[in-house]
Amino acid sequence: MVVFSTFQSHPNDPIYLIISGSLAKEVVPIIYEFSNLVQIFLFCGSVSAYSEWGMDYCDKMMIFDHGDDLLERLWNDLQNKLREYATLCLKRAEEYKQRALQYKKSCG
Incomplete structure (x- = not known):
């Protein structure tokens, strides 16, 4: 199945799965333990039909029956991750800048 090979061929990439x-019920139990799985967005016709089963996976899975709600949550999650990454990049850039300034100082 394509889903499994994606997880295996991208072991260092965070994966958000819409299913x-x-x-x-067939795929989630198999992929759930992959370390690069960040979030599962289950899209279905009725949340109540999957809510009891989904309790075993609630720390990585959310269930939606409205596409707009799913997309809004995905958008917010990705936005937060990108902000975290941008903050980390800015922090590292500042650290490198400070190191570079130290090398510019005269030795004597």
């Missing part, structure tokens, strides 16, 4: 309810 249909019809595939979820």
Whole structure:
């Protein structure tokens, strides 16, 4: 299955998975333990049909029956991750700048 090979061929990349309810019960138990799985967005016709089953996966899975809600949550999650990454990049850039300034100082 393509889903499994994606996880294996991108072991260092964070993966957000949108999956249909019809595939979820087959796929989620198999991929759930992959370390690069960040979040599962299960899209289905009825949240109540999957809520009891989904409790075993609630720390990495959210269930949606409205596409707009799913997209809004995905957008917010990605936005937060990108902000965290940008903050880290800016911090590192400042550290490198300070190191570079130290090398510019005269030795004597």
